[in-house]
Amino acid sequence: MNPHVEQLIDMALAEDIGDGDVTSEYFVPANKMARAFMLVKEDGVVAGLDVVEAVFKKVDSDIVVKRLLPEGSRVTVGARPMEISGSARSLLTAERTALNFMQRLSGIATKTAQFVAETKDAKAEILDTRKTTPGWRLLEKMAVVAGGGTNHRMGLYDRAMVKDNHLVAEGGLELLQKSIKQLKQDKPGVEVEMEADRLEQVEAFLQMEGVDYILLDNMTNEQMAEAVSMRGSHDKPKLEASGGVVLDRVSSIASTGVDFISVGAITHSAVALDISLEFVEL
Structure with missing residues (x-):
């Protein structure tokens, strides 16, 4: 135990x-x-x-x-x-x-x-989030696996997830690329995920080295399908849908071809x- x-x-x-x-x-x-x-x-x-x-x-x-x-x-x-x-x-x-x-x-x-049942006909895996009961995260993530889901990062330490709040300071793509390279050098086992709420950001992140995941934040199904098309036949970076994911919609999100769908509701609700x-x- x-x-x-x-x-x-x-x-x-x-x-x-x-x-x-x-x-x-x-x-x-x-x-x-x-x-x-x-x-x-x-x-x-x-x-x-x-x-x-x-x-x-x-x-x-x-x-x-x-x-x-x-x-x-x-x-x-x-x-x-x-x-x-x-x-x-x-x-x-x-x-x-x-x-x-x-x-x-x-x-x-x-x-x-x-x-998971709603996405059984697609390749997309259902992910949990950090929206867990304080102190219960390990147990709740174990329960997600028991239900057929997949664990996202455990905390702030095991994956870099660069969101809009981290991008407030100006610096541009050049500084971002430099930061990614430094992280990969210092902590080789830590993956990098970039949050995009616009297709222009997806296009930019696809050109960068060291990006393992792109999070498609609150995009429409049409935008997510376009992001999948922009990536082409490559299997990296992986694409993760996030935001506004409810049971009635998750099947249509999976049909866009994304690799992962993160759902806060499976733990917080x-x-x-x-x-x-x-x-x-x-």
């Missing part, structure tokens, strides 16, 4: 449990054992199983967790992705934190899968998937 994710789990449990689960302590016998299932209550894609297991194990290492479905499984109402057994007190103490993680991450995986913990008789 990633140390950052472990820290996040510790924080979530501390937030919920505080100095003790008074309900379980006073109303559930200490020696009572229990068995429960994660129960899916609406169609979707499940994600976050590693985290859920870690939550239960953090509360009580004697809890037995059995996965019945793999990460990223498409599920329908009534599916049981996981079985958990052990001390009833421990299961009840961990329940809400485990569900919070699983519902949120499964919601992201489900929304991602919806966008995903609705939690309805999942509960269902206790059964031993």
Whole structure:
């Protein structure tokens, strides 16, 4: 388990449990054992199983967790992705934190899968963005992959993304080219993406060395198709559509021939998937 994710789990449990689960302590016998299932209550894609297991194990290492479905499984109402057994007190103490993680991450995986399904007949891949819940980025990007999507950069450190705000200072293409060459020299593994909101910018960026991606920002489908045509038969730089991407439009965007479509909504607007913990008789 990633140390950052472990820290996040510790924080979530501390937030919920505080100095003790008074309900379980006073109303559930200490020696009572229990068995429960994660129960899916609406169609979707499940994600976050590693985290859920870690939550239960953090509360009580004697809890037995059995996965019945793999990460990223498409599920329908009534599916049981996981079985958990052990001390009833421990299961009840961990329940809400485990569900919070699983519902949120499964919601992201489900929304991602919806966008992926709309682009299945095109080459375009669905990308996430940095529009994530603070502290949850690693988990939410894992959920995007579970839903069939692809991760964009993790943060400011693993790809240079030169947007309009970075171009406010005058300097022209010559200074841009110099900066790209310096970056490639200092950090050979870091890719460069240039944002273009006009076809004239696309044309200019296509002539530059070291540009790995061009982001087509809030362009019409016709403009994006023209950008693809301008690139010709080359497969680089890759072209990424961004801005105004909604489910009803994503199929038509993919048909323009772009390589990637970034969608902030798959993380910042995903609705939690309805999942509960269902206790059964031993």
